[in-house]
Structures are given as structure tokens and as C-alpha cells.
Amino acid sequence: ASIWACARAAPKRAVRPSWSLLGAKPLRPLVAMKLLYVLTLALCALLSNATKVHWRLRKSWQATKLARRHETLLFARGRSRAAAGAGAGAVEAMKVVHKTAYWGQMTLGTPPQEFKVIFDTGSGNLIVPASTCTVPGCAPHKKYNAHASTTSSFVTNEKGEGSSEITFGTGQVSGDFYKDKLCIGDSLCFDANFIAADKMTTEPFQEIPFDGIMGLGFKDLSMGDGFNMVDDLSSHASQFSFFVSDDDDSEVTFGGYRAERLASDIVWAPVKVESWWQVAIDDITFNNEPKGLCDGACQVAVDTGTSMLAGPSDLVDKLSNMVNAKDDCSNFHELPNLGFQIGNTVLNLKPDDYMDKSASGCSFSLMALDVPPPKGPVFIFGDPFLRRFVTIYDRSKPAVGFAVARHNGAADEVAASELIAHIRDGAGASPAAPSSTAATGGGAATGGGGAAGGGGGGGGGGGSNA
Numbered sequence: 001a002s003i004w005a006c007a008r009a010a011p012k013r014a015v016r017p018s019w020s021l022l023g024a025k026p027l028r029p030l031v032a033m034k035l036l037y038v039l040t041l042a043l044c045a046l047l048s049n050a051t052k053v054h055w056r057l058r059k060s061w062q063a064t065k066l067a068r069r070h071e072t073l074l075f076a077r078g079r080s081r082a083a084a085g086a087g088a089g090a091v092e093a094m095k096v097v098h099k100t101a102y103w104g105q106m107t108l109g110t111p112p113q114e115f116k117v118i119f120d121t122g123s124g125n126l127i128v129p130a131s132t133c134t135v136p137g138c139a140p141h142k143k144y145n146a147h148a149s150t151t152s153s154f155v156t157n158e159k160g161e162g163s164s165e166i167t168f169g170t171g172q173v174s175g176d177f178y179k180d181k182l183c184i185g186d187s188l189c190f191d192a193n194f195i196a197a198d199k200m201t202t203e204p205f206q207e208i209p210f211d212g213i214m215g216l217g218f219k220d221l222s223m224g225d226g227f228n229m230v231d232d233l234s235s236h237a238s239q240f241s242f243f244v245s246d247d248d249d250s251e252v253t254f255g256g257y258r259a260e261r262l263a264s265d266i267v268w269a270p271v272k273v274e275s276w277w278q279v280a281i282d283d284i285t286f287n288n289e290p291k292g293l294c295d296g297a298c299q300v301a302v303d304t305g306t307s308m309l310a311g312p313s314d315l316v317d318k319l320s321n322m323v324n325a326k327d328d329c330s331n332f333h334e335l336p337n338l339g340f341q342i343g344n345t346v347l348n349l350k351p352d353d354y355m356d357k358s359a360s361g362c363s364f365s366l367m368a369l370d371v372p373p374p375k376g377p378v379f380i381f382g383d384p385f386l387r388r389f390v391t392i393y394d395r396s397k398p399a400v401g402f403a404v405a406r407h408n409g410a411a412d413e414v415a416a417s418e419l420i421a422h423i424r425d426g427a428g429a430s431p432a433a434p435s436s437t438a439a440t441g442g443g444a445a446t447g448g449g450g451a452a453g454g455g456g457g458g459g460g461g462g463g464s465n466a
Helices: 229-234 313-323 383-388 410-419
Strands: 037-040 042-045 065-070 077-083 090-096 100-108 113-120 126-129 161-167 172-184 188-200 212-215 239-243 251-254 267-274 277-281 283-286 298-302 338-342 345-349 355-358 361-364 379-381 389-394 399-404 420-423 429-431
Touching (some): 126 172, 188 229, 277 338, 283 313, 313 361, 345 383, 345 410, 399 410, 410 420
Parallel strands (some): 065 161, 113 212, 126 188, 298 379
Antiparallel strands (some): 037 251, 042 100, 100 172, 161 172, 172 188, 239 389, 267 399, 283 338, 345 420, 355 361, 420 429
């Protein structure tokens, strides 16, 4: 019931037509784990220019209502401050927030049709190109052929909508609603409702190396009843987790988490808003010292479809000024750990995580991205955070778990005491003790032991009982 495969990082702007071309290594046996599905992800750097898209999507010909949605985070644009050169002043630039994506393989239909999809906790729909799509945005990708599947059917949602138009931060898609058999690996299969897109804008879809998007956000982001992947998965696997690496071993695990990927206990935070996987943070810290920037009102969306760290423009500007990093990198080694306080626990990022450092200079890498109420303002935890911490998503609570990622064995357990710290009342912070068992105190994944928001242990076990 387990899948194990390793894929090398794809070069920028590369379009990989098949899994075998990713340099996949031979499958290796694992101890059998009931309903533990491990899918290795390829790390792909995507490029996109800043040209605004002006392309109206035609309405579907289907005699049904049309659903319109806007996906705020996926392919979003944010404002960053980057040094123009060593010693030069910072300049503002608009960047596409997503640049790095983690994707793997799934199938639709009978017989199965294979697709590479990005696993995105910041959106809520499964979208793949349709065989009827002939525009440049669809051209490089595999396409779903409803007529070639014996289990395919056209469907509508509870509002009578049978097609949709979705706008992203950059780009648009439109398509019709279908239901078909979906499989991740050989054992995790279920009937899923999804969008077969017959229009996809050239930017960004022509350049992306994956075919579609599997949204793993909450129902509020989906097209209606029966269209949410997290709800569909919950009867098979109420937890899923991400381990993100710069090497070829990034993976998403459905059915729990792999304890050997964890170098610390798990810190659980309850989901505050069931839309994105959005949790509350009490404050922002420098070297574990709270700075009084949140007044208990900051929130964070953990987003596997975003390459950057981003946040409300006013707070990003304040943090940039407080960090006071020199453009010439002269004070780089004096910069503080930047932490996010959850209860009495702090999750820290090192300067390497929140600074852009190159031969041309240094700049604060948090991007300004203003999300309006009621979901915003909100920070976005993307790739730099995901590389530091394994993230575990528990639908049954709902809650998000954070644990220091084990990339380098024992060295990561030592580093865990710096990356996770506990704040004592009326005192400074004490480092968290590294965990030799990585998930002590946790029950079986189906049991969800441990309280949300606690400082360790709990909720998910090692996945073997998922």
C-alpha cells in the first residue's frame, strides 16, 4: 500500500512529458503501512514574465449555469524589494509568487489516463486539460479524454452549474465538470469530480511542467458539493503531509506522515479559517523575543503551491526595516532568527530562509501580498518554510502540524532546538529539546491524539496505523 519513487529536480522552463524522463530511481520496498500512500514529488523551477493577461474566456456550450471563481494565491503576484546591485538602493519589483512547484503523478478514468499535477493546499479544485483544448496553454500537456473512459460522466454541482471560469493571480482557465475514477498510486482510488479545461491562458500554463492542479484546500475553495479533494480523501486518509527538499526526495504522504522525516516533536495549531489551511499566530519574534507586531491578530496560510514567503504590505515593510539587512550583505551573519509564535512555541526561520543572498547583494525576501478580508490580512508560508518544517494537514481536527524536517540525520535534531523554541512567561525563550523518536506522544493517525495547538507530540503517530 505504499509507493516510493525518487525524481530529480527539473531544469527551469523544462516541460517533462513523462515520469520516466525525470530520472526516476527503481522502486524500493518499504515496510507495509496500511493506507499509507507516499508519492514522491519533483521539484520544478518555473519562470514567468510580468505581462498582464488580457484574454476573456468563452463560455462553455453546455446548457447549464456557469460557475465563476477567483483563486487568490495560486500564480499570484506580489511586491518584493530587491537590491539592484551590491551597495545599491533597493528597488520594488512585481514577481509571480509561485516559482517552485512540487508535483507528482495521478490517473483519471478507465483505462487510466496519467497526469502530472501540482499538490496545492492554497486552492480547492482538481483541474486538468481536456482533449478539446487546442490553445497554446494546453498544447504541451496531457489531456483528459472523457470519451476514452468507460467511467466518465458529465456532472453539475448543487447549483446546477456544469462548467466554470477560474481566474488566478496570473492566468485563467475554463472548462466543464466531470466525474471519473481517480487514483494516486495503485491503491488509493475514489470517484472524483473535477474540471476538464478547454481553455487555458498561454501565461502561465504553456510554460509549467505539470499538466494540472490538485487543490488540497477546504470546500469553500471548491466548485460545490462533491468537488473537494480533501473531503474525498478523508474517508481514506484524514491526514496528509509534505516533506520538501532541494534534492530528489521531496514527497507528499497520504494517510499520515513518515516519522523518519521528522527531527522534532510536532507542534499542532488549529485551523482558524477553513478555506486555506490558515492558522493564527500570536506574534512575530526576533531571536525568540516577541515584537508586539500582531496583537494576537496575525494569521498564516500554509501553501504548498507558493515558492515564497509573503505577508501584508504594512507588516512586511515593518519587518524589512527592523531586520535592517545591508544591501552589501555586510551584516548578514548578525541577522536574527525570524520566528512565528504559536501559543508559547516559536517556529524559527534562519537568515538563509528569509533573505535573498547573491553575488549582487542581499535583500529581504518576504513579498508584499495583500489579501482582503475576510480571509486576509494573512501571511503565506511557502517553499522556504516548507523546507525547514514538515507540515501535516489533519482534516479531522482540523489542524496543521509542524515538525523540523530531517534532511541530514542527527545534525537536524541538534538544529531543531534552535528552530523550535518555547517562550516562558515573564522570561526569554528556552530551546525545545530535540526528539530522538520524532513523534513522541502521538497516537494512531486515525485517532488524532494530542491537543491542537500543543507544543509537541500528538495527532498522527508515525503513519503506520493511518
